[in-house]
Amino acid sequence: MSIPGFLYGTFDGNDLAIMQAAFDRITAETWFTSQADQREKFARLIVGMYARGLVIPDRLESVCRALARKQFSRDPLSALSGKRILLVEDEYLIARDAEEQLRELGVEVVGPVANVGDALRIVDTDDEPLDGALLDIAINGQTVYPVAAFLAMRQIPFAFVTGYEQRQVPAFYRSIPTFRKPCDWGMMASAVSST
The missing domain is CATH 3.40.50.2300 (Response regulator)
Structure with missing residues (x-):
């Protein structure tokens, strides 16, 4: 699973790399769900946050990690x-x-x-x-x-x-x-x- 391919042309390669890196690090966490549809929703959430201006990599990852923990956790701790x-x-x-x-x-x-x-x-x-x-x-x-x-x-x-x-x-x-x-x-x- 990765950031949706249809975004090529909408974002440049650096943008996609930032979003993909955040996606990869967060979805690699043991608590993150393995359900494909949820992972796809999360990819879209990252894209949405980035499109709204959350473009600094550390901030993007931090905010998306907090949201993921609440919405996409297999065990919400x-x-x-x-x-x-x-x-x-x-x-x-x-x-x-x-x-x-x-x-x-x-x-x-x-x-x-x-x-x-x-x-x-x-x-x-x-x-x-x-x-x-x-x-x-x-x-x-x-x-x-x-x-x-x-x-x-x-x-x-x-x-x-x-x-x-x-x-x-x-x-x-x-x-x-x-x-x-x-x-x-x-x-x-x-x-x-x-x-």
């Missing part, structure tokens, strides 16, 4: 609704974006927490149990590994979110799901809450 997920992230804009995405999916976000000490206190003293945690590896000059160890002791599933390469994660933690920034926070929370 409804299993996340009501889950309590600890979010440890020290970069304000990333934390705000993550919190917003998770709340849209019905997640009860604990945090965001911007330092290791506060994260440890939450895991240790929180009256309601956590269903999972998303941990940025580098937090204000410290690593989050003490929090990861504490979560593991309490058998609370977690994932790392980082700008680091996988090989920079200590061998002991390489079996833990690790996601590179920028990332889809809903998919990460889903991976954590399903373990």
